[in-house]
Amino acid sequence: MAGSDENYPGVIRPSNLQGGLRPGVGGKVNGGLGQNRRALSTINRNVMGAPPLHCAVVHKRNDITENKSNAATNKIPPVPIHRPITRKLAAQIASKQHQPAIEVTKPPVPVVPIRNESADCIIIDAEDYKTTGNSAVPMFVQHTEAMMEEIDRMDEEIEMEDAEDWSIVDIDSPDKKNSLAVVEYIDDIYSYYKKAEIVSCVPPNYMEQQFDINERMRGILIDWLIEVHYKFELLEETLYLTVNLIDRFLAVQSVIRKKLQLVGITAMLLACKYEEVSVPVVEDLILISDRAYTRKEVLEMEKLMVNALQFNMTVPTAYAFMRRFLKAAQSDKKVELVSFFLIELCLVEYEMLRFPPSMLAAAAIFTAQCTLGVSKEWNKTCEKHSSYVKDQLLECSKLMVCFHQKAAIGKLTGVHRKYSTSKYGYATRCEPASFLLEAWF
Structure with a gap:
């Protein structure tokens, strides 16, 4: 079997030639084969x-x-x-x-265009938008207006608060490093005092229950105790607590006249035990009373008083408020001495029991400032810490001025003599603030 010529490219055979001689039928040359085909050399060249x-x-x-x-x-x-x-x-x-040639293309990668914020941000003025009148104000414009109005209102409130804060002095800032000043909760303490004084206040008409003693006798007793307190050089807190114990006891227990002085020295004994470090002995109190009572009588009265008071010794007296309000008023030593002079004049007067201790303290400081010409106003800092405005103090202040005018006359002059000494800065030499009594003020 004859092989194919395709596998022999280098061999020249008759079949490789176009129109070559091949044996055909009848010995004729067959040239018709391959006419319908293109020559391989032509294809190769193309x-x-x-x-x-x-x-x-x-x-x-x-x-x-x-x-x-x-x-x-x-x-x-x-x-x-x-x-x-x-x-x-x-x-x-x-x-x-x-x-045709196949063109392979990759899908285009979406490129995020860089956004020009200044070009995209469009600011619309609400007023300009309204003036066009073409359409109703959009919702976002209304919300923007409401928000701007709220911001303006808040700014005004902040400005008002700032203005008020400038007029109120932080009186506790110098004592932040003083652990005894308890700056962290001092305001809470005095808020509690304000609530407790209402409960502990003595009824202003309790003397009506006493049939053998009267207001004048009470005044004489307290005036004498002020001198005893001064001679024993006791703490100021002891004097105010002594007077409070007397009034609270007489409000619940009827006492005969000859036992009134015994009530006084026993109340001082209890106050000294509560406030003082060195307590006077019972014999000293008996001696100061000219031996009118025995030791047994003093101890029995002590037992009777603590049971009548149910052992409630702690009360916010006027002295506690005085210290706080003097600090708020930024008072000097002269104002302090005149303030205590005026409030001790009130201890003797029975009618001053109708005022709470905090009001007595605030009125005494305000009256002292007017007496010394320091100020005729009750500033915002004092109002904040005392919770009283000037108009609330005027009635009590006018009574103090009256007591000041007659302090050197009459029988109850123990306070005047005490504050006429150099130890108390000759506070009695100040002229009373009589202008407070005038109707126009």
Whole structure:
């Protein structure tokens, strides 16, 4: 069986020539075979002369298409095909020449544009929008107006608060490092005092229950105890607590006249035990009373008093409020001495029991400021810490001025003599603030 000529490219055989002689029927030369075919050399020449096939690769970079295959073609010359062309390979090459080149492109990558905020931000003035009159005010414009109005209102409130804060002095700032000043909860303590004084206040008409003693006798007793307190050099707190114990006991227990002085020295004994470090002995109190009572009588009265008071010794007296309000008023030593002089004049007067201790303290400081010409006003800082305004203090202040005017006359002059000494700065030499008594003030 004759083999195919395709496998022998280097051998020249009759079948390789176009129109070559082949034995045919009747010894004739058969030249009709191969006329309908193209010569393989022609196909080979066409293929070698044609440009090589390539695939275009498209890259999108800033909207510029780059064909890398064209650049590669320009740089590298085509390599001739030396592979023998067979009918099968020629048919495949011919079919590929009629097909268009396939362009492979990558999908475009979405690029986020850089947004110009200044160009996109549009500011609309609500007033300008209203003046056009073309349409109703949008909802976002209404919300913007409401928000701006609220901000303006808050700014006004902050300005008012700032203005008020400037007029109120922080009196506790110098004592922040003093642990004994208890700056952290000092305001809470005095808030409690204000509530407790209402409960502990003595009824102003309790003397009506006493049938054998009267207001004058009470005044004489307290005036004498003020001198005893001064001679024993006791603490100021002891004097105010002594007077409070007397009034609270007489409000619940009826006492005969000859036992009134015994009530006084026993109340001082209890107050000394509560306030003093060095307590006077019972014999000293008996001696100061000119031995009117025995030791047994003093101890029995002590037992009776603590049971009648149910052992409630702690009460907010006027002295506690005096210290706080003097600090709020930023008072000097002279104002302090005149303030205590005026409030001790009130201890003797029965009618002053109708005022709470905090009001007595505030009125005494206000009256002392007016007496010394320091100020005729009750400033915002004093109002804040005392919870009283000037108009609330005027009635009590006028009574203090009256007591000041007659302090050196009459029988109850123990307070005047005490404050006429150099120890108390000769506070009695100040002229009373008589202008407080005038109707126009």
